[in-house]
Amino acid sequence: MALFIGVLVLAMAIIAILNKKLSIAVIAAGVVSLFASVLYLLMAAPDVAMTEAAIGSGLSTLIFFYVLNKIKRYNG
C-alpha cells in the first residue's frame, strides 16, 4: 500500500516539475499533497493528514489558481 502510494506521489511530483502546462503542474502538486496526507494516515498521524489535506492540497492549490487566472487574464 505504502509502496504504491509512494510511487504515485513521486510520479505526480515529477509531472509537476516536468509538465509545461502550469495548471497541470499545480494540480499535480496538489495531488502530491493529497497522497502525502494518505501516507500520514497510514503512519498514524490523523491530525497531520487533516491539515495537509485541507491546507496543503486544498487552500494552497486554490491560491495557485487565483494567480494563474490573473496571469491568464493579463496574457489573454
Next chain:
Amino acid sequence: MEYLQLGRISLIISFLLIIIGFWGILSQKNIIKIIVSFTILDTGINVLIVSLGYLKGRTAPIIDASVSQGPNHNVLNAIVDPVPQALVLTAIVIGFGVTALLLAYAMKLFKAKRTLEINQFNDLKW
C-alpha cells in the same frame, strides 16, 4: 521484508521528494514552477518528519479506550511519537504562509515585467 517497512519506505519517498523539489527549484525557469517545486520540497520535509516519528505497529497518539485499557498495553508502548506530528502541523502552516507570500510576490513580479522568467529579474547585480 525489513526494507519494506512503512517507516523506511516513507523515509525514502521523503528524500526523493526533497530531491525532486530541489531539482525543480534549480532547473525551472518559470517562477510559478519554482513555487510549485517549493511546495513539493515542503511536502517532502513534512513526510520526512512524520516518518521519523513513526513507530512500527502503533496507533495515533490519541488516548482512547483502545489504547489505555488495552490488554498488556501501557500508553508508552501503544502510540507513535506525537512530537514530530506537532512539529509538522506548524511546518505545514508555515509552508502555507510562505507559499501564499511567494505567490503574492509572483503576481507583483509579473505585473512589473509581464513575464515569469526568473532570469529577467536581475536589476540588482554585481
Next chain:
Amino acid sequence: MVSPIYIVAAALGVGFAIGVLGKLGKNFSGILALLTIGFMTFVSSEWLYAFYVGNQVPTYIFTAGFKPPISINLLMGPKEAFLTTMVNFIGLLGGIYLFFNFGRKGRNAYVVYMVFLMSLNVVIMTRDIFNLFVFLEISAIATAGLILIERGNRAVGAGFKYIIATSIISSILLIGIIFAYFYTGTLNIDGLVQAHLSTTATGGIAVFLIMIAAVLEMKPFPANGWGLDVYEGSHQGFSAVVSVATATASYYVLYKLLAIAGPVGSQWDYYLALMGAVTFIGSNLLGVKQKFARRLLAYSSIGQLGLLMLILGLRKYLGDNLDYVVLGILITNLFAKTGFFWLAGIVKAKTLKEWAIIRRKPFFLFLMGTFVFALIGFPPFPSFFAKWTMVMNLARQGGFGWIAVILIGSFLEAIYLFRWFGYAVKGEDTYKYDFNIRWHKITPIVILVAALYYAGYLTSQYTELGRMIDFIPLFFVLVLFAIDFLPVAVKNTIAILGMGTYFYFIYPDLDNLRLIFEVIFMVGGILTLIAGYAYKGKRSGFYPVAILMYAGLTGIIQAHTTLEFFFGWELMTAGSYFLIIRGKRSMPHALSYMLFSVAGAYAILAGFGIANIGQAFPSLDIMNNIQYFPNWAYGLLLIGFLTKTASVGLHIWLPGAHGEAESDVSPMVSAILLKAGVFGIVLALIGMSKSDFDLSALAYTLGWIGALTALFGNIGAVFQEDAKRLLAYSSIGQLGYIVFAFAIMTQLGWLTGFTYVINHFLYKAVLFLTVGAIVLRVGTHNMYEMGGLIKKMPWAFFAVLIGIIALSGVPPLSGFTGKWLFYNAIIEKGWYFQGVIAMFAGGIAFLYLYRLIQTIFLGQLKDNHRNVKEISIWFLIPIYTLLTGILVFSYEPQWVLKPLGNMIAQYFPNNGLHWEGSYAYSHLGYWTGAGVAATVSVVFVIAFILLKIMTRKAHKLEQFDIVFSGERPERPETTHIAYNMYAGFYKAVWPLTVPLVERFWTWMSDLVHETAGFVRRIYSGNGQAYMLHIILYIIILYFITIGGNI
C-alpha cells in the same frame, strides 16, 4: 522586573488588536506600535540595567508551566539583555525614521514591523531549537513583507530572492532539527548540547545541517547574493534594521547553536573562522570595485557579518575576551551601520561620487565622518578597543595568520570607505538635485552618533588599559567642534591657549627624550597656529581637526602603555588626514595618505601584538623587552613607523599630500607630523638596543632604507616645478637621513639623528611657512610662474635664504653641525657605501635648493605680481621665531647637543662627543659651532665687500630693458629659465626617478580592482543562481567537514 514574555504578549496583543483599533486612524496605529516597541525596549533595557548593576542572575522563563525540555523556555541573561536591548533600541529609532513610509502602506505595515522586532527578541532569547526555527521564519516573512515599503521593481525582485533563499535555508535547518530530535529525543538547546550529538557519525550530519543553516543566515561569501540584494533593494531605512538587528540575532543564533556542534576549540570553530575569513575578505574585496552607495553599504554589512563569524570561530584564542570583542564590533556596527544606511536614505545620492552633495550641509559630513571612522575602527569608537583586544589575544595565543586575515580585510574596507568619504569631502559637486532634512529622519541618526561616542568612552573604561586614556584633549576637540561658528581669530586664540595650557601642565612629567618631541609637537604647533591669524572668515572645520592631530601627537608622547600609544597614533592619523584633505586638489593624495597610514597602523598593531606575548602588563616598556619573534615585532613596528616618515617605497603619498595642503597646514604635516614616525622609530630602536637578541640585520636594513630614501627623495625634488612639492620631496630625503642616522645605533649616530630632527623641524617649518605665505600672495605653486619677488618680499627672501643654507648643510648654519656629526658617525660605524650614497644625495640637494632662491626671488618679476605685498605678518612672526632658533642652534649647538649627548649616553654610553667649552671632539677631529660660524661669516663679509667693489660700475637693468626677437613662443612659460630647468640632467638620472615604486602600487591597486571585478560576476542577479550558490555552498562544506567518513 517585567518578564520578557510580555515583550511577546504586548507585541502580539497590540498587533492583533490593531485590526480593530486601527479603525481609529492610521497614525493612531503607528503611534500605538511605536509605544509598544518602546515598551519592549523598556523591558529589555531594564534587564540590561539590572545585569549592569550586577545584582541580577540570568533567569529562565518557562512557558506553559513546565520545565524544559518538556516545554519551551526562554533565557534572559546579560548577553540576551544586551542584544535584545540593542535590537529594540534600533528598532524604535527605525520605527521613528520609517514612520511615514510605513504609513503609506497602511496600518498593517506598523504591525508587521512590530512583530518583526518581537520575533528577533524571541530568536535571541529562546532555548528551544524548533521555536528558534519558527521565530526565524516569522522574522523572514516579516522581512519579505517590509522590503516592499520601497517602491519599484528592484525591491520586488530583491524581496523574492530573499524569500526563496531563506526558504531553502530554513528547509535545511528543519531537516537538521528533526534528525537532531530523532537521535536525542529533545528539542531543547541545552539538552542537545549535553547529548554531544556531533560525536556520533549520524548526529554529525544533523549538526552539520543545523550549523550550515545558521551559517547561511549570516550570508557567507559567496552564497550571499540574495543578502546583498536585500540590503541594496529595500528602503534604506529598513535595510539598516535588517543589516544590524537581524544580523545581531543571526549572530546570536550561531553562537547558541555552536554549543551543539561541540565545545570550545572543536572542528566547527575552525570552519566558522574559515568561512568568516572568506566572507570578511571576499565582500570587502568586492566592495572596492563598487560605485554605487547602497550596494557598497551592503558589501560592508556582509563584511561585518563575516568578521563576527570569524571572531566567533576564534573563540578559542579570545577566551574570556570573546564577549568584549564581539560587543565592541557589534555595537559599532549597530550604531554606525544603521546611521550610515539612514544617512544614505536621506542623501539619496546614487553613486559614491554624487555624495559630494552631502557637504552642502556640513553637519551631515560630520555624521558621515563619524560613521566611516567608527566602522574602520578608529578611536575613540568601540571597534577600536575591540580590534585591539582581539589582536592582542590572537598574538598571545599564536594566531598570527588570523591577525593577518583580520587586518587585510579591515584594510580593504578602509580603501572603499575612505574613497567614498573623500568624494564626500572633496569630490566635485556639480549636481542639480539637493536633499532635504526631515526631523523625524535626522533625529534618530543624531541619537546614534551620540550613542556611538558614549559607547566608545564606555568600552574604553572596560579594559584595564583603556581606563588610563586621557580624554581631555578629545574633549577639547569636541568643544572646538561646538564653537565652529565663531570667527577664525577667536578660535585660533582658544586653540593656542588650550595647547599652551596643556603643554604647561604636562611638560614637567616628561623625560628628556619625550620633551624634545613634545616641544616640537606643541611649541611647533603653537607657532604654526599663529600663522592662522592670517586667515579671514570662519575657516570652518579647521580647528577641531588640527587639534585632533595635536591631541594624537601629545597622546603618543604621554603614552605609558601600548594601547595609549596606539590610541594617540590613530587620533593623529585621523586629524592629519582631515588637515590634508582640506587642500584644493588633495582628494587622491589624502586617500593614499590614509591608506598608507591605516596599513602602517595595522603593522604597528600587529607589532605590539607580538611584543605583548609573554608580558605581564603591556606598558610601553615592553618594547625594550620583546621576548618572542623580536625580528618580526620590531620589523612590523618599524614598517608602521616608516609609513609615517615616508621612507622609500612607502613614500608616494607624501609629495601630493604635503604639496597640495593649505599654506599653514604643510608645515604642520611636514615639519611636525613626520616627527611622530621618527619618535616611533626611536622608541623601537631603543628597544632593539636593549634587546638580548641579535637584531643588527634589522638595523642594517633600516640604514639602507634611510640612505636610499635620502637619495630618491632628493632626486625627486630636483625635477619639481611646484615649490611645495619640491619641499615635500626634500622632506622625504631629509627623513631618509634621519632614519639612516638613527639606524647607525651609536651615540654619534643618534646625536646626528636628533640634530637632524631638530634642524628639519626648524628649517622645514620656515621654508613651508614662507613658501606657503608666498603662494597665498601670488596664487600659484609653480615656480616658473614666480620670479623677482626679492624686491617685493625681502623678509621672505631672507627667511628662505637662511632656511636653505641650514638645509643644505653648508657652514655656518646648523645643517653643517648635522653633516659633521653624520660623517663622523658613518666613518666610525664603517658604513662607507651607504655613506657615499648619502653624501651624493646631499650634493643633489644643492640643485633644487638653489632653485628656491633663483626662481622665486631672482630674475624677472611677473607682470601680474606687480602689486603683491610682503607676506603676511602672521606668517612672519612664527618664521622669524624659528629663524632665531636656527641661529641659536647654529652658533651655540652645545646648548642642545650636550644634554642630548647625556641623554643618549643612557642607551649608547660609548664613543660620544667630548666637549670643551664650545669645542666638540670626536676621535676623528674637533669642531666648534661658534668658531665655524664666525669664520664663515668673516669670509662671507669679505667676499661680499669685494664683490661690491668689483661691481661698482654695474649697470642696473630695468625689467623691460631687453630686446624682443619678434617671435612669440606658443607656451611662453617654456622660455622661462626655471622651466624644466634640469632637463639635461634628467636624461642622466631618469632610471632613478622613474617612479617604479608608484608603478608598483598602481599595479597592486589594479590587481585588486580587477580581481574584484572578475569575482563579483558571480552575483548575476538571477535568483536561481543564488539558490544554486547556496546549495553548492552546503555541498562543498559537507564534503569538507564530513566527507565520506560515515
Next chain:
Amino acid sequence: MVRNFLIGLVLASIGFIFFNLYNTYEPKTELNGIAAHYAAKGAEEIGAANIVTAIVVTYRGFDTMGEVTILFLTASIIGFFLKLSKKDEAKKIIHHGTSELLITSAQILVPIIFLFGVYVFMNGHLTPGGGFQGGAIIASGVALLIMANPNRQINHHAILWIESISGVSFVILGLLGIFLAGGFLDNRFLSLGTFGDLFSAGAIPLIYSFIGLKVGAEISNILNKYQKSQKES
C-alpha cells in the same frame, strides 16, 4: 549543458547526503526523551486525550502562537501587497456565470461546513483535528462562497473583528496562564475536568477555538485578498 550537468551533480550530492542519513537510520522501537514524557504523563498533566493537541496547545503552545503569528503576518503583508486602488475596488469581476447548482449547493453546504469546522476545533483535545484543521475547513467554506459568486462582498468587517478578537483572546488566555497557573499559555487555570469530556482539559477547548477562529479568519482574509486582486487589470 554545463548548467544541467552542475544541477545533476548537485542533486547527486544531495542524494549522497541523504544516502548517508538513510544508511545510519535505525527505526525507533521505543519512545524516548520528551515523547516518552508526553505519552506517559500528557493525559494526566494536560487532560487532553489527543496528545498532539496537548503538545500543540500547551507544551509547545509558544510555537503555536508563532504559527498563528505567521498566518497573521502573511495576511497583513498580502493586505498591503495586493492593495487595490479605489477605482479597481469598485470593479466587478467578469465571470462566465456560475452554475445554479454550485450556488445552491454552496448555500446549503456552507453552513454545514462552518459547523463541521467548529466541531473540529472544539473537539481538538479529544479527536483528531483542532484549531488549524477547523480553521482551514471554515476557510474552505468561505472559499466555496466566493467561488459561487465571485462578486459577493464577504463581510470584511466581520472577518476583521473575528480575527482581532480571537487573536487578542488567545494572548489574554496565555497571560491568564501566567497569573493563574504555571506560565505563559498554561492551560491549567481552568479545571482539567473529566478526562474525555468536551469541556475538559482546562482551557484547551477555549484556546483551540480561538485559534480555529483566528486561523479561519486569516485564511479567509488571504483568500479574499486574492479574490479581490482579480479585479485589478
